[in-house]
Amino acid sequence: MSGATAAAGRVPAADQPPVAHRRSLGSRIRRHLPGIASVLVIAFAMLIMFGPVLMLALFSFNDSSIISLPWEGFTTRWYDEAWSTPEARDAILNSLVVAAVVTAGSLTLGTLAAWGLTRLRFPGRGPLAGLHGSVLVVPWLIIGVAGLIFFSESGVSLSLTTVALMQLVVTFPLVVAIISAGLVRFSRSVEEAAIDLGASQGQMLRYVVLPQIAPSLAAAAIFAFAWSFNNFEVSFFTGGFEQTFPVWVFSILRQSENLPMVNAVSTVIALAQVIVVFAGWRLMKRLTRDRGGDKALTELLTGGAR
């Protein structure tokens, strides 16, 4: 390096404003580019995921039976119509009852199964775990018809009970998968430490294990409820003369005039589901004493399986 060049290299940046400015801008862009790109990607993904739902909500207030622009004016008549339709109310109530039963049942059975699969050692544990998972890849249509044939051959009358039983079959493996992930992440030595310190099995479960897998339980509950509530195939084939919400929706969509009413009901249900997730997030914050809300929400939505 010549002396002149070396001297030029030592000139303070303030004396070279254009070059320094360019470098500063470039480095600033480089520094912020990942953040900007992340925001854009997230915004795009949000638009793709939630755009249709938002459109649905928007058009549920449009004073037209055709779901299309131009906007014909604000109205709540589709909500009034939905509320005054007994079949809609009955179907939603039926779905809520079935989903509540399925959620409680699958959480109980799923937690026990997950505990056994992750904490106990016994011959055939691997195949048994695979058997649990296999239900997740069988189409619900097939499971629904299989359930129908099973109940028919057994002489069991189809009803909401048979719907709940078959939905339990398809939902339970999901709960096992989510809670198993939470249990695998949770070190067993902590449980042993609790026992060593004098805790009973019940106390260990109550004060050590449950708080740790609470995000998994909450996530499993939300997914189980949503799977059950939104299920059409299993509900259609294993249901009797009481219909669930998705079955009711499919049965009335033959007439396009019913679409705005379905939009209105779906908007309310989507809103309710958002409120449930939000309530779950608040509950998680309380249970995990986590002041960082984002972490609690992420744990909730990933079932604590990060």
Next chain:
Amino acid sequence: MTVGSRPLILAVALLAVLALAAGCGRDEGETAVAPAPKDPSAPATGTLRFFAYGDTMTDEMLAPFLKANPDLDLQKASFNSNKAAAAKLAGGFEADVVELCTDEMEPILIRNLIRPLDPKAVKGFDDLVFSDSDDVRDEAGHVLFVPASAGPHGLIVNTDQVSGVDSYADLFDPQYAGNAALESSPLTAIGVTSMGIGVGDDPMDLSPPEIDEVKQYLLDNRDQFRDFPESDASMANLFKSGEAVIADGGRGTTEAMIRDGVPAEWVAPKEGVLSWVCGLAITSSAENLDAAYKLLNYYASPEAQAISGEQGFVAMTPKALPLIPPEFRQGADPSSLETAIPETQPSASDLYDRAWQEVAAG
């Protein structure tokens, strides 16, 4: 309102399920003609299980029936296609009365899931539109179902931009290039096109070479069409947004558009009007035959058909017309169906499906 298109994948899945149900489902039930009630005037009692499309068994429609039969426990279950209904019935689900539609009832007939009925036990049966059609009878001439609802299928046009249209051939008029629409249903799309270009004698039963010719014509003119809407709602959207100005479709769909302020008109093409036809049948596992006949009689009555007419369907008996409010009377007039061609499942229905699949995929 159309019985219309169902996604092909769902259809294939349901057929697979039907095969599964056929292999493992219940034994076949009774297939002899269902005996008429001994005392037709007695109110129905016991439990009646009714399996139909949701809009067939609305509260408004069933209220008079339930009022006349206060001791009857009516149980309702709905489906969204006859394929799904067939799969459920074949799997062991039991009902007394089931709704059939001529364009999709084959899976139910093949499995003997219904039994013929005695038309003499249904008052006014001969007055019903399509009651003399071969499509409501089996090969032995037994009546399979009571026609309960129908809807003509012709052309829908935007009255602001289209005039002088009277043929399915107008769907392919170059002046409407890019602004025409064809309902995404193999049966109607292939049938309507065949009538428009003059291929074949029966649009519901084209031969394989005729289907190929129609398919090729549609492929060659695919750019003529803005879209192939899957539902009435999508069709209405296309007209409201101005993307489509001419399409094939039902009169019920057109009337719904007009009620919403869309400048539309339904046209009966000179080649003939198609019509979906649905009706009520007695299942082979029916237990309460007296109540089943009571329900069939109710749906065939002018009173029930008047309610159906007010709900946007065509009344199936002209005797219902005086009972229908004037504003609904024209749309409900069954005379529009007098020369209609019933939409029925073709003998080569799989070729119709495949041809349409190729056209829709481009």
